Amino acid sequence: KAGVTQTPRYLIKTRGQQVTLSCSPISGHRSVSWYQQTPGQGLQFLFEYFSETQRNKGNFPGRFSGRQFSNSRSEMNVSTLELGDSALYLCASSYQDEQFFGPGTRLTVL
Amino acid sequence: DQQVKQNSPSLSVQEGRISILNCDYTNSMFDYFLWYKKYPAEGPTFLISISSIKDKNEDGRFTVFLNKSAKHLSLHIVPSQPGDSAVYFCAASPNSGYALNFGKGTSLLVTP
Numbered sequence: 585k586a587g588v589t590q591t592p593r594y595l596i597k598t599r600g601q602q603v604t605l606s607c608s609p610i611s612g613h614r615s616v617s618w619y620q621q622t623p624g625q626g627l628q629f630l631f632e633y634f635s636e637t638q639r640n641k642g643n644f645p646g647r648f649s650g651r652q653f654s655n656s657r658s659e660m661n662v663s664t665l666e667l668g669d670s671a672l673y674l675c676a677s678s679y680q681d682e683q684f685f686g687p688g689t690r691l692t693v694l
Numbered sequence: 695d696q697q698v699k700q701n702s703p704s705l706s707v708q709e710g711r712i713s714i715l716n717c718d719y720t721n722s723m724f725d726y727f728l729w730y731k732k733y734p735a736e737g738p739t740f741l742i743s744i745s746s747i748k749d750k751n752e753d754g755r756f757t758v759f760l761n762k763s764a765k766h767l768s769l770h771i772v773p774s775q776p777g778d779s780a781v782y783f784c785a786a787s788p789n790s791g792y793a794l795n796f797g798k799g800t801s802l803l804v805t806p
Contacts, residue, residue, distance in 0.1 A: 588737070615792065617792065617793070617794075619794075619796075625798075626696075626783075626796055626797060626798035626799060627738075627783060627785075627794075627796035627799075628796070629793050629794060629795065629796075632792055632793055639792070640792060640793040642793070674737050674738070676737070678792060681726070681743065682740050682743075683740065683792075683794065684740070685730075685737030685738045685739070686737050687735065687736055687737050688737055
């Protein structure tokens with residue numbers, strides 16, 4: 585079975601721009617979660633989608649949004665990028681009690 | 695507000711010895727706990743979990759202990775191997791595995 589895939593793997597943007605990251609879960613997994621990893625804050629939960637509906641949401645500003653498609657693929661969008669948004673963005677797909685993480689997208693905001 | 699804390703950013707252990715990684719949490723609603731291992735340039739990999747109805751779970755060389763009254767859990771690796779060198783994250787959730795709250799990680803180095 586293929587693992588969780590995330591595209592792109594690396595991205596460089598400038599302040600004020602917006603960005604869209606993509607995640608393809610493991611086949612058959614209907615839940616997709618997104619996390620932000622920074623050196624100062626560690627791994628922080630952004631949101632979780634299940635069957636195209638946002639089921640859980642972390643404590644991030646409205647500039648961070650996401651969606652899930654009928655094939656369970658998910659995208660997250662960050663608008664009006666700030667320097668502090670530079671991070672590794674991880675996607676995880678879930679089946680029962682276990683979350684399987686993708687390799688992440690490294691976003692650098694200049 | 696960090697609800698899951700890993701107070702040791704790093705740990706160095708000799709090959710063959712026991713590695714003990716510690717984790718504390720503050721939210722009494724957490725009832726599901728996990729450990730993940732992460733290598734550079736890869737996503738975290740699930741290692742072992744424990745629910746609040748248990749106080750111990752074992753899987754090969756890895757054992758997780760949960761002390762609910764102290765809001766503390768630990769991961770024991772016996773015997774430690776150089777391939778265990780990685781960053782270990784403790785995570786907790788108020789339900790089965792979703793919306794995980796992670797600690798900041800402990801970097802384990804196992805030396806030959």
